[in-house]
Ligand code: AHG
Ligand code: MN
């Protein structure tokens with residue numbers, strides 16, 4: 001095997017902090033194992049009979065795919081016995097998930113989206129898993145929902161694994177962003193994308209244009225200017241992408257820059273945005289900021305939002321710094 005494995009990398013990182021106990025390193029290893037299992041299930045696809053609808057809805061009233069349910073169970077079962085977590089919260093579960101009584105508890109909390117972009121699974125496009133690691137508050141033995149409601153700046157680590165043409169894990173623990181490709185022959189993640197950076201400028205934007213009539217004027221203005229390019233007020237022409245998998249969009253932005261928006265819209269008065277703060281917006285914002293990009297609702301830095309509930313939704317505008325700042329300035 002060539003190169004630095006994820007395990008080797010995180011142990012080397014741990015050694016830079018002499019007071020570290022190694023618990024976070026072990027937790028990150030558990031997450032990597034869980035993502036390998038999910039990668040396998042996703043790539044087997046129709047051969048394993050895992051495509052199609054599950055015939056149920058989640059707490060958010062979204063139709064669940066079979067793989068939403070399967071990957072959620074895989075993730076929980078890979079993580080609940082290892083002793084590094086005090087509790088979990090999943091996009092697919094109404095309530096937080098306690099650690100079964102027979103297993104030891106650890107000092108971390110995890111929030112996760114087991115399968116992001118699941119509307120893409122049956123059409124064989126990229127999907128992924130997103131996670132956010134928080135500290136269990138001191139002296140809390142059995143965490144409750146309130147213990148998860150920490151702003152994104154408190155994240156200890158965050159990452160996502162994208163199941164695309166190759167399986168790639170992207171990780172930050174607050175010291176930059178690194179990408180690891182799964183070597184299917186050896187079953188190991190190998191460091192292939194060290195020090196990922198988001199360029200400050202871009203000529204590529206990503207938004208679901210079909211929602212244009214529901215957006216607020218600042219976002220309409222920004223997107224109209226991109227579409228008009230050199231013929232409008234901007235100094236350059238823009239290209240557009242929309243994959244409908246946040247993992248794939250963020251991976252693209254980490255690779256070549258760009259701006260991704262799921263902004264505030266008036267489509268459904270009960271939802272101030274589509275994406276979920278704890279499972280999608282916070283971890284992705286932490287990663288993007290660590291790579292030199294920016295992330296905002298248009299009015300506020302996402303990482304500073306005080307969460308009110310674990311399934312809360314927020315507007316998301318993230319990516320290349322100068323473009324995100326421009327959109328924010330229009331608000
Ligand atoms: P999930 O599959 O976990 O519900 O998340 C899908 C999200 C996100 O990944 C993507 O950017 C967005 O929803 C796509 O929404 P539209 O279908 O409205 O474009
Ligand atoms: Mn998602």
Ligand code: MN
Pocket residue numbers: 068091113114115116117118
């Ligand atoms: Mn999901």
